[in-house]
Amino acid sequence: MISSLRRHHRQAFLVLAVVLPLIFAAGLLVRRSAPVAEAPPVKLPTASDRSGLVAWDEAGLRLGSGADYLDVVPTGAAGFPDILLYWSPGSPEADTPGSQAILLGPIDGVRAQRFPLPDFAREFDGYLIAWSLAHRRAVAVRAWPKGGLR
Numbered sequence: 001m002i003s004s005l006r007r008h009h010r011q012a013f014l015v016l017a018v019v020l021p022l023i024f025a026a027g028l029l030v031r032r033s034a035p036v037a038e039a040p041p042v043k044l045p046t047a048s049d050r051s052g053l054v055a056w057d058e059a060g061l062r063l064g065s066g067a068d069y070l071d072v073v074p075t076g077a078a079g080f081p082d083i084l085l086y087w088s089p090g091s092p093e094a095d096t097p098g099s100q101a102i103l104l105g106p107i108d109g110v111r112a113q114r115f116p117l118p119d120f121a122r123e124f125d126g127y128l129i130a131w132s133l134a135h136r137r138a139v140a141v142r143a144w145p146k147g148g149l150r
Contacts, residue, residue: 073112082133083107089126092138097131
C-alpha cells in the first residue's frame with residue numbers, strides 16, 4: 001500500500017514539475033500589458049518662469065497659479081515625509097484637513113508639479129493645506145483668495 005502511494009505521488013510530482021513551469025510561461029506570454037494613462041501636455045514653470053512664483057516657506061514650496069491650475073515648485077527639503085496638498089473652503093481641523101477639503105495630490109518634493117484646481121476654488125476664498133500623513137497634522141496653511149494667487 002505504501003509503495004503504491006509513493007509511486008503515485010512520485011508520478012504526480014514529476015508531472016507537476018513539467019506542467020507548472022509550462023503553464024507559468026504560457027501565462028506570461030499571453031498576458032496583456034498594463035494600460036498606461038497618457039498625461040495631458042503640461043507646460044511646467046521653468047527656471048526663468050519661477051520669478052513670478054509666491055514663496056510658501058513653511059511648506060518649502062513656491063506657488064504659482066493660473067485660471068484652473070496650481071503650480072508647485074519645491075525650494076528644498078520640506079522636512080516632513082508624505083505631504084499631501086489640499087484645498088479647503090475652511091481652515092483645517094485638529095486631526096484632519098477638514099470634511100470639505102479636496103485632495104489636489106501628493107507633493108513630490110523634487111520636481112515641479114501642476115495640480116488642477118476645483119471649479120469653486122476660483123469662486124470662493126479658501127485655504128491651501130500641506131498635510132503630513134506621517135505626523136497626521138497640517139504642516140503649513142496658506143489663505144487662498146478666490147481667483148488664485150496674483
